[in-house]
Amino acid sequence: xxxxxxxxxxxxxxxxxxxxGDNMMEEGVIDSFTVINVVSELEDAFDIxxxxxxxxxxxxxxxxxxxxxxxxxxxx
Amino acid sequence: MRTDFEKVVVIGYGxxxxxxxxxxxxxxxxxxxxxxxIEHEPHALGVTRQICEERGIxxxxxxxxxxxxxxxxEIQEKTLIVSASNNFLFPAALVERENITxxxxxxxxxxxxxxxxxxxxxxxRGEERTGITWxxxxxxxxxxxIIIQKSCEIGPDMKAYELTEALMDLACEGFYExxxxxxxxxxAARPQRFSPDRRMYRSFEIPGDGFLDLSxxxxxxxxxxxxxxxxxxxxxxxxxxxxxxxxxxxLRYRKIVxxxxxxxxxxxxxxxxxxxxxxxxYRPL
Numbered sequence: 001x002x003x004x005x006x007x008x009x010x011x012x013x014x015x016x017x018x019x020x021g022d023n024m025m026e027e028g029v030i031d032s033f034t035v036i037n038v039v040s041e042l043e044d045a046f047d048i049x050x051x052x053x054x055x056x057x058x059x060x061x062x063x064x065x066x067x068x069x070x071x072x073x074x075x076x
Numbered sequence: 077m078r079t080d081f082e083k084v085v086v087i088g089y090g091x092x093x094x095x096x097x098x099x100x101x102x103x104x105x106x107x108x109x110x111x112x113x114i115e116h117e118p119h120a121l122g123v124t125r126q127i128c129e130e131r132g133i134x135x136x137x138x139x140x141x142x143x144x145x146x147x148x149x150e151i152q153e154k155t156l157i158v159s160a161s162n163n164f165l166f167p168a169a170l171v172e173r174e175n176i177t178x179x180x181x182x183x184x185x186x187x188x189x190x191x192x193x194x195x196x197x198x199x200x201r202g203e204e205r206t207g208i209t210w211x212x213x214x215x216x217x218x219x220x221x222i223i224i225q226k227s228c229e230i231g232p233d234m235k236a237y238e239l240t241e242a243l244m245d246l247a248c249e250g251f252y253e254x255x256x257x258x259x260x261x262x263x264a265a266r267p268q269r270f271s272p273d274r275r276m277y278r279s280f281e282i283p284g285d286g287f288l289d290l291s292x293x294x295x296x297x298x299x300x301x302x303x304x305x306x307x308x309x310x311x312x313x314x315x316x317x318x319x320x321x322x323x324x325x326x327l328r329y330r331k332i333v334x335x336x337x338x339x340x341x342x343x344x345x346x347x348x349x350x351x352x353x354x355x356x357x358y359r360p361l
Contacts, residue, residue: 025121031091032121033241036307043328052308056120 001046001074005067008041016063025057035060042066048073079259081177082153083110088160089119092181092244094127096160096251101131107259110153114138116164151176156259159213160247163192163279168215178213179258181247183240185209185225187268190218191277193311195239198230200283200303205229206239208246210254212265217276221265224254233331235305288317288326288356294346298354301329317358319344324358331355 009016013030024030030038038060039050050073059069086097097113104111112134115124128135138144145167148157152175159166159180166178184194186209198206207227212220226246230239257263284300292300304312315326327342332355337345346354 026123026126028123032119033091033237035121036237036309039307040328040330044330049327050308052120052310055308060121 001071002067004045005042005070006063008038008045009063009066012037012041016066019062022061022065023057024060024062030060038066042070046070046074077106077256077260079107079109080154080261081107081109081156081259083112083151083155084158085112085114085148085151085155086158086160087114087116087164088158088162089115089117089122089124090161090244091241092247093160093162094122094124095244095248096158097124097127097133098131099248099252099255100158101133103255109156109259112136114144114147116141116144116162145170148176149173157213158251160251161244165217166213171213171215177258179210179223180213180218180220181251182209182211182218183243183247185227186211186218186222187270187274189277190274192279192281193236193277195243196236196283196303196312197277199234199236199239200299202299203230206243208243208250210247210250211268219268219270221267223258223263223265224250226250233302235302236311237306237309240306282312284315286313286315288315290317290319290344290346294348294354297346298329298331298348301326301354301356305329316361319358323361325361327357327359329354329356 006017013034015029016024019029021027035055039055043050054069059065084100086100100111113124113128115137116139125135138147141164144164148170154175157176157178159178170176171178185207189197205227207225209225210223214220226249228242228246254263283303288297288300304315317324317326331352334353337353342358344356344358348354
């Protein structure tokens with residue numbers, strides 16, 4: 001699962017892979033439009049629904065947060 | 077550089093607003109105006125508050141229309157209001173004030189597609205080109221003199237959010253080009269010429285009335301899907317359709333090559349004219 005998430009991130013936001021901080025949005029690593037693409041890819045890849053309430057800066061603060069979000073939704 | 081404007085107020089949300097805010101902040105050193113930012117519609121992924129905090133720009137959140145109108149009405153200085161990705165309609169009394177000049181970015185080539193959600197309507201109607209307009213704000217919606225326009229192609233697979241992003245980039249380019257002339261009050265504004273059948277798009281209107289008619293040509297079905305696709309922003313409710321006599325809600329869609337077809341519950345495939353398949357994931361209601 002983690003590998004697939006990283007693959008998607010690499011396609012849309014390669015910088016996220018090497019980012020070591022905890023606020024990609026604020027630091028301009030990822031923008032709101034890239035988030036839309038990433039969310040759409042994640043939904044398709046894992047056949048999950050990522051509700052709008054999860055599409056917030058906190059869940060996209062770094063790659064670990066995204067993996068954690070996907071893991072949680074896959075389990076549900 | 078000289079300007080009569082003592083203050084610049086930026087109002088809006090999203091990517092273009094953030095970039096314009098940074099630009100107007102940098103240009104403060106050239107002109108010496110005061111700068112402030114007003115957030116009228118909060119954005120879940122917005123970063124304008126952080127930009128303001130980092131740069132020491134006064135930030136105010138005013139989701140209430142009346143409060144915002146009252147606040148702006150109190151401004152006494154000569155002020156330029158930059159409305160970028162902003163849905164607040166400025167009251168006529170404010171627009172007509174001598175000390176206030178308002179410019180607005182509209183995400184279409186005015187006088188075509190005035191009103192709301194223009195990127196959706198141009199995709200839905202199968203336009204091949206669109207663009208942005210910076211114009212002066214008058215009492216009528218999207219009716220003021222045109223300061224600058226920039227155009228772009230609409231790609232055959234472009235979704236509403238992708239087009240919106242392209243238009244925001246164009247809006248920034250246009251702003252950088254016209255900002256000095258607006259501040260120096262020598263921007264040549266071109267009046268709009270309205271056709272008798274000019275149509276204003278309202279916020280409650282949804283392309284296709286929100287219904288995906290599967291008997292329509294596949295290309296039109298695809299256009300409708302793309303036209304309302306703003307990711308999770310909730311600008312439009314999910315499209316509905318009828319399949320096998322059952323009402324269903326579209327969850328997501330994707331254009332795929334036929335080799336990637338996989339059968340499963342709640343999946344529908346439609347052939348597209350270019351040989352690809354339109355995969356639609358739906359949920360019965």
